[in-house]
Amino acid sequence: MRNPQLDAEGRLVHLLTLEGLPAEVIVRILDAAVPFASISERDVKKVPLLRGRSVFNLFFENSTRTRTTFEIAAKRLSADVINLNIGASSTSKGETLLDTVDNLTAMNADMFVVRHAESGAPHLIAAHLNRTGRSHVHVVNAGDGRHAHPTQGLLDLFTIRHYKHDFRRLTVAIVGDVLHSRVARSLIHGLTTLGTPEVRVVGPKTLLPTAVQAMGVQVHHDMRSGIAGCDVVVMLRLQNERMKGALLPSAGEFFKHYGLTPGKLALAKPDAIVMHPGPMNRGVEIDSAVADGARSVILPQVTFGIAVRMAVMSMLAGG
Amino acid sequence: MPLPDAERALADLADRMRGAVAFDAKFVGIYSGGAWVAQRLAQMIPGEHMLGYIDVSFYRDDFNRTGLKPALKRTEISFPVDGATIVLVDDVLYTGRSVRAAINELFDYGRPARIELAVLVDRGGRELPIEPTYAGARLAVAENISLALARAGDGALSFSAETSASKAADA
Numbered sequence: 001m002r003n004p005q006l007d008a009e010g011r012l013v014h015l016l017t018l019e020g021l022p023a024e025v026i027v028r029i030l031d032a033a034v035p036f037a038s039i040s041e042r043d044v045k046k047v048p049l050l051r052g053r054s055v056f057n058l059f060f061e062n063s064t065r066t067r068t069t070f071e072i073a074a075k076r077l078s079a080d081v082i083n084l085n086i087g088a089s090s091t092s093k094g095e096t097l098l099d100t101v102d103n104l105t106a107m108n109a110d111m112f113v114v115r116h117a118e119s120g121a122p123h124l125i126a127a128h129l130n131r132t133g134r135s136h137v138h139v140v141n142a143g144d145g146r147h148a149h150p151t152q153g154l155l156d157l158f159t160i161r162h163y164k165h166d167f168r169r170l171t172v173a174i175v176g177d178v179l180h181s182r183v184a185r186s187l188i189h190g191l192t193t194l195g196t197p198e199v200r201v202v203g204p205k206t207l208l209p210t211a212v213q214a215m216g217v218q219v220h221h222d223m224r225s226g227i228a229g230c231d232v233v234v235m236l237r238l239q240n241e242r243m244k245g246a247l248l249p250s251a252g253e254f255f256k257h258y259g260l261t262p263g264k265l266a267l268a269k270p271d272a273i274v275m276h277p278g279p280m281n282r283g284v285e286i287d288s289a290v291a292d293g294a295r296s297v298i299l300p301q302v303t304f305g306i307a308v309r310m311a312v313m314s315m316l317a318g319g
Numbered sequence: 320m321p322l323p324d325a326e327r328a329l330a331d332l333a334d335r336m337r338g339a340v341a342f343d344a345k346f347v348g349i350y351s352g353g354a355w356v357a358q359r360l361a362q363m364i365p366g367e368h369m370l371g372y373i374d375v376s377f378y379r380d381d382f383n384r385t386g387l388k389p390a391l392k393r394t395e396i397s398f399p400v401d402g403a404t405i406v407l408v409d410d411v412l413y414t415g416r417s418v419r420a421a422i423n424e425l426f427d428y429g430r431p432a433r434i435e436l437a438v439l440v441d442r443g444g445r446e447l448p449i450e451p452t453y454a455g456a457r458l459a460v461a462e463n464i465s466l467a468l469a470r471a472g473d474g475a476l477s478f479s480a481e482t483s484a485s486k487a488a489d490a
Contacts, residue, residue, distance in 0.1 A: 011386075028389065035374060035391045044427040047377035049387075318386025 004126055007135065008241035014126040014139040015312055018189040023078045027194060029311050030158050035305035036314070039076060049314050050079035053110040057083045058100070060116040060143070065278065066142050066152075069302070073309035077113075092237060098128050107130070111138045111317065119145030119265065127281060138316040146182055152277055153186025155305040157194065159297055160232055163273050167191065172199040173220075173227045173268075174210045176236035176258060176285050177207045179247075183277045185215075186237055202226030203258060206247040223258050230268040235260050235276045238285045251284045261287045265295065273297045323331065323456050325468060325476035328439045332455030333363040336406075336437060337455070340364060344404045344435070349421050350392045351467035352410030355476060356439050359364040360408060373407075378420035400429030406452075410468040412438040415449035419447040440478070442466065 005014045012025055029251030039047055046275065055066050055074040067083065074081045086100065095103075101112065114122040122141035129137050141242050143149040157167075164170055172191055178184045178201045191199050193216070201212055202220045213219060225234050238254060248254050260274065274286075274296045291298060345451035346368050348357030354372045359391060361368045374392040379385075407421055418436060442460040460466060465481045 032387060032391055035376075035393045038393050038395075039377070042427065043429075046427070048423075049377050050380055314387050318382055 002022060004123065009026055012315055013038050013130075014122075014141075014276050015124050015150050016126060016139065018150045018153045018186045018193065018282050019148065021150075021189075021193065023193050025155050025196075026154070026157065026190060027052075029154055029315060030161060030307065031305070032168040032315060033307040037304065037309040039310070040185070040303065040306055045076050047076070048075035050074065052080045053077075053317055054108060055081050055111045055201055055313070056104050056109045057142075058086060058112050058114045059084065060086045060097075060114070060121070061143070062219055063115055063143065065116065068265075068308055069270050069305050070140075070142060070151075071315060072288055073306050074111075074113075076306070077310055077313060079139065079313070082109075089318075093189045097124065101128065104225060105134060105137055105286055107204040109137060111140065111313065113140045113142050114144070115142040116144050118214045119147035119207040121145075139311060140316065143182055146180055146185070148186050149182040149310050150186050151192045151305070152183050154312065155201060155301060156183075156187045156234065156275060156277070157190045158304045158308050160191075160273075161299060162213040164221045164231055167194040167196045171200070171229060172196055172233045172234065173200040173202050173230045174217075174234045175223065175226065175260065176237065177238050178203055178212065178236065179207045179209050180239060181236050186233075186275055187234065188215050188217055195240060200230070204248070204254075212316075224267055227260075227264060228267045230272055233265065233268055233272055235262065235274065235280075235286050237277065237279065238281055240281070251281075255284055259283070260290050262293070262307055264287050265290055265293075271295075278292060278302070320460065320464065322466075322478045322480055323440050323458060325439060325478050328455030329476060330455075332437060332439060332453055333360060334439065335394070335453045335455075336360065336364050340366065340368075340406060340435070341404045341433075342366040343368075343470070344406050345371060346406050346408055346437075347370045347373055347396065347421070349407065349409045349417055349464050350374045352439075353408045355468065355470050356410055356437075357408040359474075359476070360406075360437065362374075364365075371398065371399050371405075373421050373424055375417050375420035375424060378424045379395055380416055380420065387463060390443045394424065396428050396448045400431050402430070405431045406437050408437045410439045411450055411489055412436070412441045412449075413444050413456070415445045416448035418449050439468070439476075440466065448484075456472045457489055 005016050007013050009093040071081050098224050121144050174184050199217045276298045346357040348354035372395045374394050375386050376391050437453040438451045439455045441454040441457045467479050
C-alpha cells in the first residue's frame with residue numbers, strides 16, 4: 001500500500017506522521033524552512049504564496065498555542081484562515097467527523113489543520129479525501145491522541161539541526177512522560193530516519209511505553225545516566241491530569257528524580273542544548289534556572305515552529 | 320546557435336553602467352545567476368554599491384503550477400530600501416516575470432526612490448511591459464532553449480544552453 005501522505009510521484013500531499021516519511025522529504029522541509037524563517041524577521045511579515053487559499057483549523061481538542069502558530073504561519077503566507085472550535089459545535093449535535101469534512105470541503109476548503117484526541121483522526125480524513133478524488137484538499141496533523149505531532153517533530157529537528165548541524169554525530173535524550181507524548185513519538189521517528197546514532201528515552205517505568213525499544217531507542221530509568229554526555233536534552237511536559245491515574249506519587253517526587261536542574265544538566269555535554277515543546281511546568285519537569293538559562297533554546301523553538309509550518313503548508317499547497 | 324560570451328557581455332554591461340549608475344546605487348542580484356553578476360558589477364563599477372540578493376520563489380506567479388522550487392535561498396537585503404536607488408541585476412531577461420516578482424518583493428522591504436534593471440543578456444520574448452535599463456547583449460533565442468549561467472571555480476562566468484520540450488522556464 002502506498003504511503004497515504006505521498007502521491008504516485010512521491011510528493012507530499014498530506015502531513016500525518018513522520019513515521020515512514022523518507023529522509024529526503026524531511027530534509028527538504030527543513031531546508032525550505034530556512035528562507036521562510038527570514039520572512040518573520042521583516043517589517044512586512046507576509047509573502048503572497050497562498051493568497052486566496054482557505055485554511056481551516058479543525059480543532060476537536062483545545063490548544064490555543066498550536067492553533068495560533070498554524071494561524072500565524074498561514075496568515076504569513078497570505079492564506080485566509082478559518083478557526084473552528086468543533087467541540088462546541090456540530091459534533092455536539094451528532095454530525096460525524098467525515099460529514100463535517102464534507103461540508104467544509106463544499107465550502108471550497110484547500111487545507112485542513114486537524115487536532116483530535118483520537119489517534120488516527122487526521123489519517124481518516126486524508127484517506128476519505130483521497131478515496132473521493134479530493135486529494136487536492138490537504139490535511140496537516142496538528143496532533144492526534146498519543147500518535148503523532150509531525151510539525152512539532154519537524155520544528156524540533158529544525159532546532160537541533162540549527163544548533164548541532166549533523167544528526168549523525170548526536171546523542172539525544174528525551175525525558176519525562178514519553179508514554180502519553182505524541183511529541184516524543186514524532187521526534188524519535190524523525191531522529192532515527194535522519195541517522196541519529198543514539199536516542200535515549202528517560203523516565204519512570206510507568207511513563208514509558210512498553211516495548212519502546214522497538215522504536216530504536218535506549219531506555220534509562222535513571223536521569224543521571226540518561227542525560228550523561230548528551231548533546232540535546234528534550235524535556236516533555238508532565239501533564240497534570242496524568243497524576244490522577246496513580247502513575248506518579250506526586251509532582252514534587254517527579255521533580256526530585258526527573259526534573260531538569262542545573263546540577264543534572266551538568267552531566268550532559270558542556271554545549272548541550274535544552275528543548276521543551278511547551279507549555280512548561282516550572283518546578284515539575286524543569287527548573288526555572290535551566291528554562292531561562294543560556295543553554296535553553298525553548299523560545300527559538302517557538303520561532304522556528306512558524307517557519308517550519310509555513311514550509312509544510314507551502315509544500316502541500318504547491319503540489 | 321552560438322552562445323553569448325558571458326565575460327564579454329559582462330564587460331559591455333559594465334561599460335554601459337559606468338557613469339550612468341548613481342554613485343550609491345545598491346545592486347540587488349536575483350538568485351542564482353543574477354547574484355554572481357551583481358557581485359562582479361560591484362567590483363567593476365566605481366562608487367559605493369552595497370549588495371543584496373533576492374530569491375523570488377515566494378513571489379512567483381507559477382507557484383500554483385510548479386509548486387515550491389527546490390534549493391530555496393534566503394533573500395538578503397541588509398540596507399534600508401526606503402529612498403534607495405536600486406539596480407536589480409539578473410543574468411537573462413526573458414518573459415519579465417522574475418523581474419516582476421523581484422520588484423514586488425522589494426516593495427515589501429520599503430519604498431525605493433528608483434529601481435533600474437541591469438541584465439547580462441536580453442533574449443527578447445517579453446510577456447510583461449518590462450525593459451532593461453542596461454543590457455550587456457541582446458540576442459534572439461528559440462523558445463525551446465533555456466540559457467543558464469554557470470560560475471567556474473575561478474569566478475569566470477559562462478553560458479550553457481538546454482533544449483527542452485516545453486517552453487523554457489521564466490528567465
